[in-house]
Amino acid sequence: MTERIFIVEDNQEIVDLLKKGLIGWGFDVASCQDFHDVVLEVTDFAPSLVLMDVNLPFFNGFYWTQEIRKKSLMPIIFLSSRDADTDQIMAMNLGADDYITKPFNLDLLIVKIKALLRRTADSGHGAPTSKLMYKDFALNILENQLEKGEEAVALSKNETKLLYPLFENAGEVVARETIMEDLWDDELFVDRNTLSVMVNRIRTKTKDIDFGPHLETVKGKGLKLDD
Numbered sequence: 540m541t542e543r544i545f546i547v548e549d550n551q552e553i554v555d556l557l558k559k560g561l562i563g564w565g566f567d568v569a570s571c572q573d574f575h576d577v578v579l580e581v582t583d584f585a586p587s588l589v590l591m592d593v594n595l596p597f598f599n600g601f602y603w604t605q606e607i608r609k610k611s612l613m614p615i616i617f618l619s620s621r622d623a624d625t626d627q628i629m630a631m632n633l634g635a636d637d638y639i640t641k642p643f644n645l646d647l648l649i650v651k652i653k654a655l656l657r658r659t660a661d662s663g664h665g666a667p668t669s670k671l672m673y674k675d676f677a678l679n680i681l682e683n684q685l686e687k688g689e690e691a692v693a694l695s696k697n698e699t700k701l702l703y704p705l706f707e708n709a710g711e712v713v714a715r716e717t718i719m720e721d722l723w724d725d726e727l728f729v730d731r732n733t734l735s736v737m738v739n740r741i742r743t744k745t746k747d748i749d750f751g752p753h754l755e756t757v758k759g760k761g762l763k764l765d766d
Contacts, residue, residue: 592619617639671703685750
């Protein structure tokens with residue numbers, strides 16, 4: 540199977556250089572066309588690895604790395620002219636696997652890509668998915684909706700976040716603390732009461748597709764989707 544590399548870079552000369560080199564080594568390569576929604580393009584292409592610049596139109600590479608990490612553990616290598624230690628530390632803290640400063644040696648970059656892909660294959664981390672499946676239900680992460688056949692129920696972004704670990708670990712109890720930590724961000728602080736309200740709201744919303752009975756509260760432990 541050919542490894543797929545996705546390039547998030549707005550300098551076309553650099554994109555052309557990377558494509559020529561990577562294709563020459565047998566990689567399947569694509570680059571970002573719409574910088575308004577990098578995650579959508581990454582998901583559609585389903586790459587084995589992403590090459591990410593920092594300075595991008597609309598949102599920077601730090602932001603997009605954080606968004607990709609909400610969905611996938613795929614390898615991400617930063618390629619940037621910004622060489623400050625703080626930039627490199629931020630990138631790694633947000634989930635980057637490596638940080639290479641421009642100008643870069645293309646041969647060295649390709650060696651690093653191949654080594655990182657080997658490690659990724661060994662660890663079992665794969666490409667992102669836009670949907671998680673459980674029985675007859677699909678959690679559509681990009682559209683923020685729960686689907687059953689042709690029917691779809693719109694979810695809020697945080698309701699999708701709540702269901703994500705439950706779909707990933709269907710049949711297993713996910714601790715309330717784990718779910719609340721996933722939901723915390725700069726705009727939302729979730730306590731146990733808020734979480735209970737969100738769970739009840741999801742049950743009510745999904746009544747017509749009969750999802751609610753599968754969403755179980757395990758007293759003193761957390762939440763689960765039944766076996």
